[in-house]
Amino acid sequence: MKIRTTKYIIKDGIINAYRNKLMSLASIIIVTASLLVFGIFLLISVNIKYKIDDVMQKQLQIEVYCDSKLDETQVDSLEVQIQKNQYVSDVRKVTKEEALERCKKLLEENGKILEGYDQSFLPESFIIKIKDPEHIKSVVEDFKKLQGVDDVGFLEDNVVELSSISYWTRIISILILIILLSVSIFIISNTIKLTVFARRREINIMKYIGATDLFIRLPFIVEGIIIGFIGAVISFVITYYFYTTIEGQVSKGIVGENFNFIDINSIVLYVIGSYFIIGTMVGGIGSGISIRKYLHV
Amino acid sequence: MKIRTTKYIIKDGIINAYRNKLMSLASIIIVTASLLVFGIFLLISVNIKYKIDDVMQKQLQIEVYCDSKLDETQVDSLEVQIQKNQYVSDVRKVTKEEALERCKKLLEENGKILEGYDQSFLPESFIIKIKDPEHIKSVVEDFKKLQGVDDVGFLEDNVVELSSISYWTRIISILILIILLSVSIFIISNTIKLTVFARRREINIMKYIGATDLFIRLPFIVEGIIIGFIGAVISFVITYYFYTTIEGQVSKGIVGENFNFIDINSIVLYVIGSYFIIGTMVGGIGSGISIRKYLHV
Amino acid sequence: MVKFENVTKLYENGTLALSGVNLKINKGDFAFFIGPSGSGKSTLIKLILREEETTEGDVIVNGFNVSTMRRKDIPHLRRSIGVVFQDFRLLPGKTVYENVAFAMQIVEAMPKEIRRRVPMILGLVGLSKKASAYPNQLSGGEQQRVALARALVNNPALLVADEPTGNLDPETSWGIIKLLNDINQMGTTIIVATHEKSIVDAMKKRVIALSKGEIIRDQEKGLYENEDKNHEIHN
Amino acid sequence: MVKFENVTKLYENGTLALSGVNLKINKGDFAFFIGPSGSGKSTLIKLILREEETTEGDVIVNGFNVSTMRRKDIPHLRRSIGVVFQDFRLLPGKTVYENVAFAMQIVEAMPKEIRRRVPMILGLVGLSKKASAYPNQLSGGEQQRVALARALVNNPALLVADEPTGNLDPETSWGIIKLLNDINQMGTTIIVATHEKSIVDAMKKRVIALSKGEIIRDQEKGLYENEDKNHEIHN
Ligand SMILES: Nc1ncnc2c1ncn2[C@@H]1O[C@H](COP(=O)(O)OP(=O)(O)OP(=O)(O)O)[C@@H](O)[C@H]1O
Numbered sequence A, B: 001m002k003i004r005t006t007k008y009i010i011k012d013g014i015i016n017a018y019r020n021k022l023m024s025l026a027s028i029i030i031v032t033a034s035l036l037v038f039g040i041f042l043l044i045s046v047n048i049k050y051k052i053d054d055v056m057q058k059q060l061q062i063e064v065y066c067d068s069k070l071d072e073t074q075v076d077s078l079e080v081q082i083q084k085n086q087y088v089s090d091v092r093k094v095t096k097e098e099a100l101e102r103c104k105k106l107l108e109e110n111g112k113i114l115e116g117y118d119q120s121f122l123p124e125s126f127i128i129k130i131k132d133p134e135h136i137k138s139v140v141e142d143f144k145k146l147q148g149v150d151d152v153g154f155l156e157d158n159v160v161e162l163s164s165i166s167y168w169t170r171i172i173s174i175l176i177l178i179i180l181l182s183v184s185i186f187i188i189s190n191t192i193k194l195t196v197f198a199r200r201r202e203i204n205i206m207k208y209i210g211a212t213d214l215f216i217r218l219p220f221i222v223e224g225i226i227i228g229f230i231g232a233v234i235s236f237v238i239t240y241y242f243y244t245t246i247e248g249q250v251s252k253g254i255v256g257e258n259f260n261f262i263d264i265n266s267i268v269l270y271v272i273g274s275y276f277i278i279g280t281m282v283g284g285i286g287s288g289i290s291i292r293k294y295l296h297v
Numbered sequence C, D: 001m002v003k004f005e006n007v008t009k010l011y012e013n014g015t016l017a018l019s020g021v022n023l024k025i026n027k028g029d030f031a032f033f034i035g036p037s038g039s040g041k042s043t044l045i046k047l048i049l050r051e052e053e054t055t056e057g058d059v060i061v062n063g064f065n066v067s068t069m070r071r072k073d074i075p076h077l078r079r080s081i082g083v084v085f086q087d088f089r090l091l092p093g094k095t096v097y098e099n100v101a102f103a104m105q106i107v108e109a110m111p112k113e114i115r116r117r118v119p120m121i122l123g124l125v126g127l128s129k130k131a132s133a134y135p136n137q138l139s140g141g142e143q144q145r146v147a148l149a150r151a152l153v154n155n156p157a158l159l160v161a162d163e164p165t166g167n168l169d170p171e172t173s174w175g176i177i178k179l180l181n182d183i184n185q186m187g188t189t190i191i192v193a194t195h196e197k198s199i200v201d202a203m204k205k206r207v208i209a210l211s212k213g214e215i216i217r218d219q220e221k222g223l224y225e226n227e228d229k230n231h232e233i234h235n
């Protein structure tokens, strides 16, 4: 195929997309809509994951109780060992004094019964934040095996429950993203099929007067890519606008809750990437494939 | 319009949907796909809400500490008062003995320091389960005002945090459902627009030989309804099959977690209802509207 | 029956297709529109059907003032006219039988009447065997005759045929023209746009000759070519 | 140049359109296909273009055995033939100019050559003024001439025209036929399916008459109607 033909083909694809305004518009709307669904869910799932992890992070504390017979250097070396664990994000030491205070608090106003007791019978402990909810159990097991550790407890009973939510959220998110991806591809490619169908006669005619399959197909592919591309641009603009608006409102505290969204700039590439890949690829390839059956004349 | 005409029109709509198999198929796929997205999210959001509420329920316990000076009848009357509250689902009394045990436990092995103490200095309390996470704060306030109540505490610190998740999940769910609903409607109606566009010439011809707008439009509406209806049936079957399969797998414990899905039969009507309403209404109305511009000849 | 009063038609792209056309065709007339390619014959017919609107002037058909009528009356106008379009305009998704029956269904004819009349008309144009074929399975001439059958099936008071024999061999053409003549004898007004010199010359009917959008000759019992300057304008 | 060997064509719906057709058209010939509506003229042409495949027998065109050629060679076959289709087959989304230019673009002609040749050809068929109109803005005869212009623009070795004057007035028709004759003089093989008795009779070229799918007459310097029984079959 010569360069002048390539030039013609690209020009023809653009002209056709423009002359079939009505049809292009309907398909662009469909492409935009289905990309938006995918994109919205992508953003939501990223945010839900972020939020859940955030909540969990706050709760994912375990407490390692030292043997009360340990001396200070032993306790310090234990702290060092704990900090070495790759899943530990923060370690706070609870001194014997603090432990006593806590006890008093737990006993509420009856705390006074502890007055006069020496705090030395209470063990020192470490309140430890864990990076990743998934690993909490193994971390607990590891710490239990450390020498000088008397016991390891969760600060909250619901950690297991919560980490199951986190796990399921992730699984379901991925599943839904796959489904939505397929659905978008399905919808876009069938839309392209309809636009090609509307012009089956045109394709036939070109074939009848001797155009090669490639020559007929390429402008349609260009047209499909244009439709996909415009759909991607529009859906990206909409997504970006709404996301930043909502994010702005939330961070201004209008909803009255301390609810942080992920900054769009940190995920913008995923969104742009998926939109343009889906839009243009499916538009172009869908066009090329749909046209095939009308070429057999 | 006479009865014979109505008959003809319905027959014609069905015949057309059949003869334009290829086009009908593409549109049915699109309708199915967009309904599925809506339906999947409907089911997921119902389940997420269910799951979160479930988790919250387990955590949504508050403890009402009685004044330690109350005698038994006073405590009993307090229990009655508490049970009367509409948001309370369960009340468990913590006796002074239990309170002491708890104290001992809290002090761990050092619980022995409490030995010999009389439990009478400890207050009785009620551990109360709340029905609805949203109302927990007001319930706490109410109970604080009750006579004989010394203090009210949450059993967990993260209740507020969790109830914010629940709140946001609900808001976002509804928002997404609305968006998905609009998107489905958008996609389906634009698909119908494309199918009508593919047959614009046919519509023109009918008009040129003297058919009234209604006469031309009705078979297209019937056709749109058929496409929407078939799309709804298929998406319902798919949804039902996958949902019950996944539900079955999960309840067999294959995923190894105690994760309950809502029984599909309790929501089947919503799903069916929304599918059929969206599918047939949008198909029919979309058809009727899209055709309009080709009638102006 | 059909009256053009000072009609001008300027298409959107600037083509002046008709200018200052005055014309009156009475009930029972048989008139030929002739003229070179692009002279405005089809445009005249499109105005009668309100497929296009006049730029200036009035067109009155079967009592309807086509230029000012309401949109919702258009179907009534069109149903009162049987039309053979130059490009046939058959419904591609319907069989020959269904195409002809469709014209009866839109006037809400009785199904029994449809089942009786459609085969009869198809027989008349020689297409009984093709009843269940789709338009794209027909030869050019067969499609043209389906279009004619559809125009005839409702027994219209006015029949307008744009080039109804362009794809027909001389013999079939003559059959069709005789059919039109018979129908005309029974009172139907007939307007035929045509290029067939032999038919126009043999029929000796009214001839309305167009050139560049103007009527240059309107002659009773005329021929395709003008041999008698005296008849130049008649109205 | 074109050879039919015992060709039978049975359409899918059971219509026998051609049976036992033997035919040879040599380079430089000018042949008319004539015959009543539905006799198989267009089917013959469709077989030459491989728009349809033979049920039996072989068709050889420009050295291609049309019946057995590979799918990917079809475009080459078609490009070597200029065709005027009975239903024109203009691209509705392209202007007159673009429709004609398209035929040159598919053979990857130089843009300069396209800009030179297209207006020239449009002038030849009398459509210079309509270059930027879309097909639906043209009269029937104008569309037909665009189809002709497109068929001519690549200077094909074989020109096949199905009813190329069906929508043209006698004068324009004659212009077109003279044009075809000139092209023929310059060596192009020409096949015309037609109903126009006057043209066939005046041209006195080879006449191949069909009836019900069979060749009933193949006569050099023939007339539309058979006046000389001696010439009945020639091959
Ligand atoms: N829709 C349109 N838009 C613009 N110009 C048009 C349109 N339809 C017809 N024309 C132009 O108006 C003029 C008259 O066209 P019309 O179809 O009436 O001719 P005609 O006499 O029927 O010719 P033919 O015998 O070739 O069918 C032509 O020049 C044609 O190009």
Ligand SMILES: Nc1ncnc2c1ncn2[C@@H]1O[C@H](COP(=O)(O)OP(=O)(O)OP(=O)(O)O)[C@@H](O)[C@H]1O
Residues within 6 Å of the ligand: C130, C136, C137, C138, C139, C140, C141, C142, C167, C168, C169, D011, D012, D013, D015, D016, D017, D035, D036, D037, D038, D039, D040, D041, D042, D043, D044, D086
């Ligand atoms: N695609 C098709 N499917 C079935 N039958 C067909 C098809 N095309 C043509 N026919 C039939 O084959 C026969 C020959 O058709 P063809 O088009 O060759 O006739 P023709 O000689 O060109 O007639 P005309 O002069 O009317 O154009 C006709 O009876 C026609 O109905």
Ligand SMILES: [Mg+2]
Residues within 6 Å of the ligand: C041, C042, C043, C086, C162, D139, D140, D141
């Ligand atoms: Mg015309």
Ligand SMILES: [Mg+2]
Residues within 6 Å of the ligand: C139, C140, C141, D041, D042, D043, D086, D162
């Ligand atoms: Mg033919």
